[in-house]
Amino acid sequence: MIKILLKLILITTTLFSYEIRLDKPSHIAERKEEPKLKIALVRDDAKEIVIDKVTGLMWQDNIDTKTIKKNRKDAKQYCRRLVFGGYDDWYLPRIKELRSIVDQKKYNPAIRDGFKNVQSYHYWSSSPNISSNSLTVFNIDFKNAQTYKTNREGKCNVRCVRGKNKIL
Numbered sequence: 001m002i003k004i005l006l007k008l009i010l011i012t013t014t015l016f017s018y019e020i021r022l023d024k025p026s027h028i029a030e031r032k033e034e035p036k037l038k039i040a041l042v043r044d045d046a047k048e049i050v051i052d053k054v055t056g057l058m059w060q061d062n063i064d065t066k067t068i069k070k071n072r073k074d075a076k077q078y079c080r081r082l083v084f085g086g087y088d089d090w091y092l093p094r095i096k097e098l099r100s101i102v103d104q105k106k107y108n109p110a111i112r113d114g115f116k117n118v119q120s121y122h123y124w125s126s127s128p129n130i131s132s133n134s135l136t137v138f139n140i141d142f143k144n145a146q147t148y149k150t151n152r153e154g155k156c157n158v159r160c161v162r163g164k165n166k167i168l
Contacts, residue, residue, distance in 0.1 A: 049084075060115060
């Protein structure tokens with residue numbers, strides 16, 4: 001009697017532990033598709049800007065983004081004073097904004113397609129390193145897509161951004 005009861009419990013739990021689907025054989029495993037990145041970067045060659053249709057951000061992409069290296073204070077000031085592409089409301093991007101244009105799967109350079117002027121080097125963000133002392137801030141290396149903490153007095157490249165960020 002106990003054997004029969006145990007078999008019945010085993011059969012019942014086995015039946016109810018599987019999802020029964022009539023449209024697909026149960027032995028075929030479902031494949032989970034990774035969400036596709038919505039990359040909608042549009043370059044305006046005349047203005048030397050790149051517009052990200054997903055985030056709503058507009059990025060500076062002239063030769064200065066490859067050649068100018070500044071400390072963080074000067075980088076922030078550079079962006080605030082920048083009049084470029086017919087706009088004067090540029091700012092130094094936050095680390096999340098910079099990450100939105102860096103492709104984590106692609107290296108040398110790691111920045112997403114659409115940008116022409118990229119230095120495989122560190123770019124400043126305006127994001128402070130709150131967990132550490134106030135002398136360090138975050139930057140992102142466009143060579144390997146890694147985020148680093150850097151002393152504010154160090155020199156890094158500058159890429160300014162403008163616009164109202166929709167998703168970050």
